[in-house]
Amino acid sequence: MRDIAIVGGGPAGALCGERLAAAGFHVSIYDEHLAWEKPCGGGLTPKALVAYPFLREGPQPKKIVSECELIASSGQRALLSLDRPIVIYSRKILNGLLLERAVAAGCEVVRARVTQVNTAGKQVRLTAAGREILADFVVLAAGARNPLLPGTTPLCPQDLELTVGYFVPVAADAIKIKFLSRFSGYIWSFPRSDHLSVGICGRLAPGGTRAMKEHLHAFLESEGISRQGAEFYSHVLPSPRVDTLRRRRVVGANWGLVGDAAAWVDPLTGEGLHYALRSGNLLADALAEGLPESYPARVRREFAADFEFAVHAARRLFTGNFLGGAVTTRMIQFVRRSPAFCALMRDVFSGAQDYRSLKRRLWLQLGLTMSEICGSFFRPAPARRSAGMLPQ
Numbered sequence: 001m002r003d004i005a006i007v008g009g010g011p012a013g014a015l016c017g018e019r020l021a022a023a024g025f026h027v028s029i030y031d032e033h034l035a036w037e038k039p040c041g042g043g044l045t046p047k048a049l050v051a052y053p054f055l056r057e058g059p060q061p062k063k064i065v066s067e068c069e070l071i072a073s074s075g076q077r078a079l080l081s082l083d084r085p086i087v088i089y090s091r092k093i094l095n096g097l098l099l100e101r102a103v104a105a106g107c108e109v110v111r112a113r114v115t116q117v118n119t120a121g122k123q124v125r126l127t128a129a130g131r132e133i134l135a136d137f138v139v140l141a142a143g144a145r146n147p148l149l150p151g152t153t154p155l156c157p158q159d160l161e162l163t164v165g166y167f168v169p170v171a172a173d174a175i176k177i178k179f180l181s182r183f184s185g186y187i188w189s190f191p192r193s194d195h196l197s198v199g200i201c202g203r204l205a206p207g208g209t210r211a212m213k214e215h216l217h218a219f220l221e222s223e224g225i226s227r228q229g230a231e232f233y234s235h236v237l238p239s240p241r242v243d244t245l246r247r248r249r250v251v252g253a254n255w256g257l258v259g260d261a262a263a264w265v266d267p268l269t270g271e272g273l274h275y276a277l278r279s280g281n282l283l284a285d286a287l288a289e290g291l292p293e294s295y296p297a298r299v300r301r302e303f304a305a306d307f308e309f310a311v312h313a314a315r316r317l318f319t320g321n322f323l324g325g326a327v328t329t330r331m332i333q334f335v336r337r338s339p340a341f342c343a344l345m346r347d348v349f350s351g352a353q354d355y356r357s358l359k360r361r362l363w364l365q366l367g368l369t370m371s372e373i374c375g376s377f378f379r380p381a382p383a384r385r386s387a388g389m390l391p392q
Contacts, residue, residue, distance in 0.1 A: 001287070002026055005126055005135035006107075007114045007148060009034055011273055012259025013141030014098035015052075016280030021106035023288040028135070030128050031142075032113035035096035038235070040163070040272070041190035041197055042091050043175070046084035047351035048274040051281075056087050060097050061193035063088040068349060070332050071178040078335035079174075080342065084350045086175065090192050094273075114142075119150040119255045137254050137292070139283060141276075144238040144260045152249040155263055157204050161185065161239040161270070164212050165199020166220075166230040172196055178219055179328035184318045185212075187219045198225060201237070201270050209234065237272065238263035242308050251295045256283050264299070268310040268317065274351070275303060309355035337376040338369045 004020050006013045009031030021027045043065075049056045056064075064087055068080045089097075103109055116127035117138055126133040140148055144155055172191040179186050185202030200216045202208060220227060240248075240263040250257040258264070259276035266275065279299060286295040296304075320327040334341040344361060347353035353361065 001136040001290070003135045004028070004137050004139065004287070005030065005124065005133060006139040006141060007031075007117070007126070008139075008141030008143065008146070008259070008261070009099055009102075009109065010038070010095055010141060010143075010259060010276065011098055012261075012264075012276035012280040013139060014095065014102045014280075015277050016139055016141065016258055016284045017102040017107040018098070018105040019281055019284035020287060021102065023284070025287070027102075027107045028133070029099070029102060029107050029109045030112050030114050030126070031109070032111065034109065034111055035092050035099060037167070038091040038095070040091060040235070040237075041188055041199070042089045042094065042192060042273070043190055043271070044087045044089065044273055045271065045349070045351045046086070048277060049087060051274075052277060054101075055089075055094075055097075058097065060093050061090070062093070063191050063193050065173065065175055065191060067174040069174050069176045070335060071176060072329040072332045073179055073181040073326060074329055076329065076332050076336070078332045078342075080335065080346055080349060082346055082349060084346075084352070086349075088175075088190050088192050090195075093193075114148065117148045117150055117255070119252060122254070124254050137256070137287065139256055139258060139280075140261050141258045141280065142261055144263065145236055146261045149257075149261075150255050151252040152257070155238055155240075155244070159238060159240050159244050159263060160204050160236050161201050162204050162208055162212065162234070163199050163201040163237055164209060164216065164232075164234045165197060166216075166227060166232055168196040168198055168220075168225055168227065168230045169194075170196055170225065176223070179318070179326075179332075180215055181326065182319050183215070184314070186318075187216060189223070189225070196225065199233070203239070204236070237270065238265045239267050239270070240265070240307065240311070242311050245304055245307050245311075250299070251283075251286075251292055253292070256287075256292060256295055258283050262299075264304070266310055267307055268314040268355070278302060306355045309358075313355055313358070334369060334373060338372040340365050340372055341369045 004027045006029045017027045066085045112129040114128045118125040124135045124138045176189040187200045190197045250262045258279040264275040264279045265272040282298045322330045
């Protein structure tokens with residue numbers, strides 16, 4: 001196996017190509033857009049920056065953010081001061097950076113749309129720009145609705161979510177996350193180097209776009225963010241169910257899926273960039289070792305098993321109740337009043353806290369959390385922000 005074709009030049013495809021080229025493979029990356037402004041937040045959590053430090057250290061324009069404001073459907077707010085900052089890129093800048101690294105490693109980048117992939121023979125046959133291309137293996141990194149899926153099934157509507165939003169030409173320093181009443185999703189505002197990415201994500205449903213835009217417009221108005229000069233966007237992203245995570249094929253003898261095409265997106269937070277990079281890296285490692293069949297086990301060991309817990313946690317978080325109120329509202333109230341709970345939430349945001357041990361940690365520190373909450377009612381409200389919490 002020597003010649004590798006990669007369909008899609010986003011983070012998953014570009015990093016996979018870089019690692020394979022560095023390992024001595026002949027790699028061609030095909031993408032009709034190359035570096036483009038994909039609709040998403042663009043945030044890279046500390047776990048991604050630890051794995052790929054060049055994403056923080058490079059000279060490319062980026063926003064380093066250390067504060068995240070959580071907003072309940074009731075309007076209550078809490079501020080998380082992040083001890084490990086999040087780095088936010090414009091996707092055009094990020095994709096361009098990763099493609100440049102792929103080219104420097106030896107990849108050939110071709111601006112062309114792949115319209116057909118045939119994996120029936122020993123070699124893969126691809127059709128791009130009206131010509132046929134042969135390869136020994138094809139990496140499919142062309143998104144959640146990519147129709148080129150040999151040997152597996154497309155994602156069902158139940159495995160997808162819709163995002164709508166705006167790129168707004170204003171500046172800000174903090175991330176904002178707003179939860180809605182009994183809504184399986186959230187609104188975000190991510191500051192980038194020269195604009196905001198403000199959007200909402202939720203399950204695909206009839207009439208969903210209109211309802212989501214109404215929620216988003218109400219948020220923009222309440223936060224005083226003008227839509228003047230803003231650019232609208234809409235996109236479909238994966239949000240996999242447990243059965244999809246366990247049973248859907250993501251690799252064959254001469255093909256493999258990475259990134260959104262494989263549905264490697266956190267079902268709770270919607271974070272996809274870290275898992276796009278890691279899945280591309282893990283498939284490259286498997287191919288370099290001559291063991292493509294080991295790719296699913298590698299992914300499951302690193303993060304896919306954790307995603308199964310996230311599916312159940314998401315259902316509980318967005319639509320559940322606790323102590324007579326919405327879970328999201330209680331969560332924000334706890335962040336405001338309990339330093340221990342605030343520290344836990346910081347670890348969740350940074351990726352330091354996995355979902356499999358989250359429930360155990362919640363129960364182990366429940367007594368401390370409740371005592372801190374009760375004690376906060378007998379303390380005067382602080383005069384300024386401290387310890388990552390907003391004043392009472």
